[in-house]
Amino acid sequence: MISTDKLKTDLIELFNLEGVHAKEISDDDHLFDDGLGLDSVDAIELSIFLDNEYGIVFTNIAESESVFTSIKTLQEFINTKANN
Amino acid sequence: MKMNFIVKSTAIVSADTKCESLDEKRIVPKMMLRRRLTRASRIMVYLADTCDFRDGAVVYGSAYGEMQATADIVGAIDANEPISPTAFQNSVYNTAPSYFSLLHKNKNEILTVSSGDDTSRNVLQTGALQALVSHKEVLLVCSEAINIAKIEEVNRCTDYLESGVALTLVSTDANANVDVQENEHKGYAPSLWAMLDVIDACQEKSECIIALEL
Amino acid sequence: MQKNRVYVNAYESLSCAGNTVELMEAIYAKKSAITIDTSYMSEHKAGLGSFAPNEFFSSLRSVTQAVLDKSNLENFNNTLLIVGSSVGGIGKSEQIFFKEKSYKNINPKEHAISVISDTLNREFSFSDSRSISTACTSSANAMMLAQRLIGLGAYENVLVVGADALCYTTVCGFQALGVLSTQQCTPFQEGREGMNVAEAVAALLVQNVQRDESIELCGSGGSSDAFHMTNPDPEAGGAIACMQKAIEDAGLQASDIDYVNAHGTGTQANDAVEALAVETLFTHNPPLSSTKAITGHTLGAAGALEAIIACEVIKQQRIAPQCSLTEADNKNVNLPLDATDKKINYVISNSFAFGGNNTAVIFGALK
Numbered sequence: 001m002i003s004t005d006k007l008k009t010d011l012i013e014l015f016n017l018e019g020v021h022a023k024e025i026s027d028d029d030h031l032f033d034d035g036l037g038l039d040s041v042d043a044i045e046l047s048i049f050l051d052n053e054y055g056i057v058f059t060n061i062a063e064s065e066s067v068f069t070s071i072k073t074l075q076e077f078i079n080t081k082a083n084n
Numbered sequence: 085m086k087m088n089f090i091v092k093s094t095a096i097v098s099a100d101t102k103c104e105s106l107d108e109k110r111i112v113p114k115m116m117l118r119r120r121l122t123r124a125s126r127i128m129v130y131l132a133d134t135c136d137f138r139d140g141a142v143v144y145g146s147a148y149g150e151m152q153a154t155a156d157i158v159g160a161i162d163a164n165e166p167i168s169p170t171a172f173q174n175s176v177y178n179t180a181p182s183y184f185s186l187l188h189k190n191k192n193e194i195l196t197v198s199s200g201d202d203t204s205r206n207v208l209q210t211g212a213l214q215a216l217v218s219h220k221e222v223l224l225v226c227s228e229a230i231n232i233a234k235i236e237e238v239n240r241c242t243d244y245l246e247s248g249v250a251l252t253l254v255s256t257d258a259n260a261n262v263d264v265q266e267n268e269h270k271g272y273a274p275s276l277w278a279m280l281d282v283i284d285a286c287q288e289k290s291e292c293i294i295a296l297e298l
Numbered sequence: 299m300q301k302n303r304v305y306v307n308a309y310e311s312l313s314c315a316g317n318t319v320e321l322m323e324a325i326y327a328k329k330s331a332i333t334i335d336t337s338y339m340s341e342h343k344a345g346l347g348s349f350a351p352n353e354f355f356s357s358l359r360s361v362t363q364a365v366l367d368k369s370n371l372e373n374f375n376n377t378l379l380i381v382g383s384s385v386g387g388i389g390k391s392e393q394i395f396f397k398e399k400s401y402k403n404i405n406p407k408e409h410a411i412s413v414i415s416d417t418l419n420r421e422f423s424f425s426d427s428r429s430i431s432t433a434c435t436s437s438a439n440a441m442m443l444a445q446r447l448i449g450l451g452a453y454e455n456v457l458v459v460g461a462d463a464l465c466y467t468t469v470c471g472f473q474a475l476g477v478l479s480t481q482q483c484t485p486f487q488e489g490r491e492g493m494n495v496a497e498a499v500a501a502l503l504v505q506n507v508q509r510d511e512s513i514e515l516c517g518s519g520g521s522s523d524a525f526h527m528t529n530p531d532p533e534a535g536g537a538i539a540c541m542q543k544a545i546e547d548a549g550l551q552a553s554d555i556d557y558v559n560a561h562g563t564g565t566q567a568n569d570a571v572e573a574l575a576v577e578t579l580f581t582h583n584p585p586l587s588s589t590k591a592i593t594g595h596t597l598g599a600a601g602a603l604e605a606i607i608a609c610e611v612i613k614q615q616r617i618a619p620q621c622s623l624t625e626a627d628n629k630n631v632n633l634p635l636d637a638t639d640k641k642i643n644y645v646i647s648n649s650f651a652f653g654g655n656n657t658a659v660i661f662g663a664l665k
Contacts (some may be wrong), residue, residue, distance in 0.1 A: 194432075
């Protein structure tokens with residue numbers, strides 16, 4: 001089980017979000033567009049990270065799009081998959 | 085064909101390994117853009133800032149391009165690991181001027197020259213052409229950023245693992261008032277020498293006008 | 299400021315479809331030369347455009363020699379060489395590194411873009427040379443510079459050479475971006491999968507003298523999207539701007555363009571934006587097609603290869619059809635399914651690259 005804090009720390013490192021601290025990111029913050037502001041290239045980097053770290057592979061784009069909504073939805077998804 | 089150009093501004097930066105004072109946070113305030121900048125991109129935006137240049141045609145040059153991104157990609161392929169799409173998008177020779185374009189929303193023509201040791205000579209020629217055609221000030225930048233792991237296995241051309249030179253040109257009908265001499269610039273990659281020659285020639289002049297071959 | 303008219307007087311190419319004659323036959327017959335490969339990535343099939351392996355450097359020499367033979371020149375001693383290439387000699391560096399796990403035996407001069415001009419200079423003694431590397435617009439930008447230099451009277455002869463070899467970096471790199479197709483690409487098709495990476499060598503002699511067989515290099519223009527490193531501006535601002543600049547540079551109106559040879563890589567993003575740009579700018583709805591359905595995307599060589607195709611379309615007075623199209627994504631552009639004989643005066647050729655770099659070049663029939 002991972003906490004949202006651990007996920008935030010991992011994402012800060014993955015995306016090289018210099019000067020950003022985990023406590024500045026809210027669990028409901030969107031990953032893309034108006035929240036963290038990640039883009040389509042970051043989405044691919046995130047997919048690679050999830051595969052390397054947790055063995056999670058998406059079968060289609062629609063699946064990843066719903067999961068990548070916010071920190072919270074991503075954390076819940078990882079924990080669901082990790083339990084199976 | 086030789087034409088005359090005013091050298092409006094110049095800038096140089098170099099370091100044995102890593103240029104430390106590139107003032108990135110001020111020059112690139114948006115962190116989401118800054119985080120992706122390659123070393124060559126940071127050198128380029130720093131030099132452009134020193135020349136106070138944002139809008140207008142750009143000619144960039146590098147003999148060896150984005151070595152870190154290339155090394156990352158080839159290393160990942162060799163290790164049978166996934167390739168970072170960020171590394172791939174950052175591996176083209178026009179990466180640095182493209183980030184400059186993004187930073188300043190510069191929609192002008194942006195060219196990149198890569199001609200080995202002749203790179204900065206060709207940057208001068210291409211920049212001269214673009215200055216003539218655009219009738220505006222153009223930015224010329226040449227850089228090498230090769231501070232990557234194990235570069236010592238192949239580096240025989242430069243003491244400075246990071247270096248860059250920039251100048252801006254405007255075309256003029258006035259006569260040239262300096263003679264540019266060809267020199268060796270110890271420590272710098274030969275790909276930068278021709279632009280360093282111009283900067284040397286312009287040292288003592290308040291308004292420096294040079295003749296450039298197209 | 300332009301003083302001289304500028305002409306394309308000789309050219310030759312080598313791509314997965316063969317030489318120029320074979321390429322045009324394939325284009326008009328809608329016969330893609332893309333093959334499906336599993337050698338670069340064992341877990342992913344890839345549609346690629348390749349010619350015989352290990353022949354890239356010998357092809358550089360033979361294609362350049364062919365252009366010299368077709369020209370009015372004895373040699374290239376009074377000719378400027380401008381190369382456009384995206385990867386230069388990286389293929390050899392990869393092979394050395396994969397084998398030895400070290401950079402020690404990589405010759406930096408053979409790794410760099412300049413390996414192409416160095417190879418040609420050893421054989422042909424050009425008066426001078428320079429190399430442009432702006433990813434997929436490299437040789438289109440080389441054409442633009444050739445036109446400007448000859449127009450100004452700075453040179454009488456310029457040889458533009460566009461050249462890129464297949465390599466692991468680009469095949470695996472485009473796969474990493476999620477834009478590689480497992481099949482022959484289908485430009486402008488609804489639901490298209492992506493692009494085919496390909497290799498080619500293409501050379502054009504550009505001069506200030508008109509000959510019987512000349513095609514005029516009428517105009518060119520470039521722009522930057524300033525939007526994203528790999529995604530094009532969805533409003534097509536940069537694509538429209540570069541085409542407008544080229545049209546203005548040629549002293550023409552948009553309605554003068556008889557055929558648009560698209561960048562048309564087969565990716566979702568490029569083709570959507572390019573179709574929007576063409577729809578917006580060319581309200582007279584000229585035929586539009588991408589010949590990358592035949593050749594694949596030859597990266598730095600694309601500008602030069604497609605310049606040759608544009609010249610051939612004018613010489614043959616025959617529109618290149620869109621191969622591999624059954625259902626167009628954008629229904630407002632004119633994508634011909636058959637090769638059509640038509641009066642063709644002007645052709646515009648588009649190239650768009652990483653970093654939002656855009657270049658358009660216009661070719662015209664002799665008046």
